[in-house]
Amino acid sequence: MLGKVRDAVTDAAETLRxxxxxxxxxxxxxxxxxxxxxxxxxxxxxxRSGLEPLAAAGAAMPPLVEAARLRELEPFQxxxxxxxxxxxxxxxxxxxxxxxxxxxxxxRVAVPPLPARAEVRGRHDPLARPATRRSAEPLPSPASRxxxxxxxxxxxxxxxxxxxxxxxxxxxxxxxxxxxxLWMRYSLQMVRATGENVRNLEVLGLYHLPRKGVADLRHDAxxxxxxxRLESEAVKAPRVPFILARRKxxxxxxxxxxxxx
Amino acid sequence: MADPIKLAYFMAxxxxxxxxxxxxxxxxxxxxxxxxxxxxxTPTRLQSILYGKSLEPHLKEEVIQKxxxxxxxxxxxxxxxxxxxxAGGWSGDPRFPALAVQKSQEQPLARPGDAFRAGPRELxxxxxxxxxxxxxxxxxxxxxxxxxxxxxxxLEAGYHMDLTEPLxxxxxxxxxxxxxxx
Numbered sequence: 001m002l003g004k005v006r007d008a009v010t011d012a013a014e015t016l017r018x019x020x021x022x023x024x025x026x027x028x029x030x031x032x033x034x035x036x037x038x039x040x041x042x043x044x045x046x047x048r049s050g051l052e053p054l055a056a057a058g059a060a061m062p063p064l065v066e067a068a069r070l071r072e073l074e075p076f077q078x079x080x081x082x083x084x085x086x087x088x089x090x091x092x093x094x095x096x097x098x099x100x101x102x103x104x105x106x107x108r109v110a111v112p113p114l115p116a117r118a119e120v121r122g123r124h125d126p127l128a129r130p131a132t133r134r135s136a137e138p139l140p141s142p143a144s145r146x147x148x149x150x151x152x153x154x155x156x157x158x159x160x161x162x163x164x165x166x167x168x169x170x171x172x173x174x175x176x177x178x179x180x181x182l183w184m185r186y187s188l189q190m191v192r193a194t195g196e197n198v199r200n201l202e203v204l205g206l207y208h209l210p211r212k213g214v215a216d217l218r219h220d221a222x223x224x225x226x227x228x229r230l231e232s233e234a235v236k237a238p239r240v241p242f243i244l245a246r247r248k249x250x251x252x253x254x255x256x257x258x259x260x261x
Numbered sequence: 262m263a264d265p266i267k268l269a270y271f272m273a274x275x276x277x278x279x280x281x282x283x284x285x286x287x288x289x290x291x292x293x294x295x296x297x298x299x300x301x302x303t304p305t306r307l308q309s310i311l312y313g314k315s316l317e318p319h320l321k322e323e324v325i326q327k328x329x330x331x332x333x334x335x336x337x338x339x340x341x342x343x344x345x346x347x348a349g350g351w352s353g354d355p356r357f358p359a360l361a362v363q364k365s366q367e368q369p370l371a372r373p374g375d376a377f378r379a380g381p382r383e384l385x386x387x388x389x390x391x392x393x394x395x396x397x398x399x400x401x402x403x404x405x406x407x408x409x410x411x412x413x414x415x416l417e418a419g420y421h422m423d424l425t426e427p428l429x430x431x432x433x434x435x436x437x438x439x440x441x442x443x
Contacts, residue, residue, distance in 0.1 A: 159296045
């Protein structure tokens with residue numbers, strides 16, 4: 001308790017000391033004092049005629065003259081006067097006594113608990129929360145369509161006529177592999193068909209060709225084959241041996257179909 | 262006397278946005294017995310989107326091939342197509358072996374009829390004496406036994422004809438048809 005009083009007095013004394021302490025002095029750069037001369041009107045002496053009586057002077061100031069006259073006429077009256085102020089001051093003075101400091105009732109203040117969780121500030125709330133609504137009316141179910149993904153083959157066409165426009169290569173048989181008797185039979189048929197001497201004939205190849213429908217024939221000596229162009233009747237015609245020979249004296253090509261045994 | 266061998270040569274081409282195919286059936290001499298081709302098939306844009314990358318294989322094998330084979334009076338002994346088509350995963354018709362025949366740059370084998378197996382589906386076949394052997398590639402559906410039978414037929418036909426040539430004729434015929442109908 002005394003400690004608190006002493007601290008209070010110390011604080012008050014410090015406050016007073018600060019209040020009445022010397023004010024801070026600040027240096028002011030004063031300017032140079034220069035007396036300035038000013039011209040003035042010289043007093044003029046008014047000329048008067050001579051001394052004038054007091055009354056006359058008084059007449060010049062009527063209020064003062066009137067007051068002087070009244071004061072002159074009023075007789076002096078003695079009055080008893082007393083001064084009671086000191087007594088009244090003494091009687092009315094109130095002695096103030098400071099009440100001594102008494103200890104107050106101290107209430108215990110509970111320390112509020114710290115917040116369990118720090119509040120986050122600076123969070124921007126969305127401008128508006130979209131409200132969900134439920135449409136009571138269901139969407140109409142779309143109609144389904146079926147697309148046939150199967151690839152149709154269309155139809156096929158007979159194109160044999162077009163193909164027969166192309167030359168067909170036919171390989172010759174190996175005459176050396178033929179039985180000798182068969183080859184003799186073929187040679188005889190060739191001589192009969194062509195009418196040529198067998199010594200004047202050079203056999204180029206033995207082929208199997210349709211009996212009918214061979215429209216054109218060319219010999220490919222380099223590859224030992226013939227190129228034939230066929231007609232449609234050649235397709236169903238039976239295949240028979242066909243011999244191709246060259247006449248030695250003039251190089252002419254001779255050919256004939258052979259009869260199979 | 263057995264019926265002569267029938268070789269079917271198949272080719273499908275794309276011309277613009279359309280597909281068409283041709284099937285040539287020849288006898289063992291290479292002489293044509295039948296030739297059919299399809300009308301151009303133009304898939305719609307929706308079909309192209311729905312089928313995606315499977316459009317072309319499906320068109321060639323399932324649509325064009327089957328349409329052409331359906332018109333044949335007798336089934337061929339061999340179904341020959343290009344190696345490119347075969348490499349695309351051609352399964353083929355189980356009734357006849359599908360295969361590709363190519364000329365090779367390999368050294369000739371000892372004798373005509375010799376075969377050198379380069380893989381379970383591929384072999385070199387000496388058809389003509391002194392010439393380079395042919396490369397024969399079978400479809401995945403052709404079993405080993407069927408391959409042996411097909412080799413014998415190839416040797417028989419190769420004695421009379423160039424086994425690779427008819428496919429060039431099919432391509433030329435299709436080209437001429439496209440020009441004519443265009």
